[in-house]
Amino acid sequence: MLNEQPIHQLLGENHQMSGVELADGSIVELDAGLVSMGSKYHADYLNGIDLEYKGGNLVTDAMNRTSHPRIFAVGDLKVGLNQVVIAAADGANAATQIWRDIRRQEGTRRRAA
Numbered sequence: 001m002l003n004e005q006p007i008h009q010l011l012g013e014n015h016q017m018s019g020v021e022l023a024d025g026s027i028v029e030l031d032a033g034l035v036s037m038g039s040k041y042h043a044d045y046l047n048g049i050d051l052e053y054k055g056g057n058l059v060t061d062a063m064n065r066t067s068h069p070r071i072f073a074v075g076d077l078k079v080g081l082n083q084v085v086i087a088a089a090d091g092a093n094a095a096t097q098i099w100r101d102i103r104r105q106e107g108t109r110r111r112a113a
């Protein structure tokens, strides 16, 4: 049974669930519940920039560059696994590539003093 009404309150006693009361006051009897948390991307500031998406996620290359050469995306916002370790690795990849881009732009030799 799919019921999409908001839950008003969880019901139960002594740490034992007995059901939920829905917004309209009706009660659904249950002995267990599973909390499902979604996530919302705060990426409205990207609206108007022509970037490649797959579903709601930004497509990047292996170093996290998006379809725009100067925009990188890391973590949940991009296509891939949503895990902390992935987000951290994405940051390292993106920072490394940005550093490489800057080095290439400036040249690898130190200027004479």
Ligand SMILES: Cc1cc2nc3c(=O)[nH]c(=O)nc-3n(C[C@H](O)[C@H](O)[C@H](O)COP(=O)(O)OP(=O)(O)OC[C@H]3O[C@@H](n4cnc5c(N)ncnc54)[C@H](O)[C@@H]3O)c2cc1C
Residues within 6 Å of the ligand: 037, 038, 039, 042, 074, 075, 076, 077, 081, 082, 083, 084, 085, 087
């Ligand atoms: C309930 C739950 C359980 C999870 N359990 C695990 C787990 O066990 N192991 C695991 O590896 N992963 C887990 N994850 C996934 C993991 O949390 C994410 O993959 C990871 O946090 C993604 O990192 P992120 O940097 O992309 O985004 P976030 O960690 O969401 O960081 C984004 C940050 O940017 C901030 N922000 C947003 N908009 C703006 C703005 N306009 N200006 C400034 N700051 C802004 C936000 O406040 C937030 O602090 C879980 C996620 C959820 C929701």
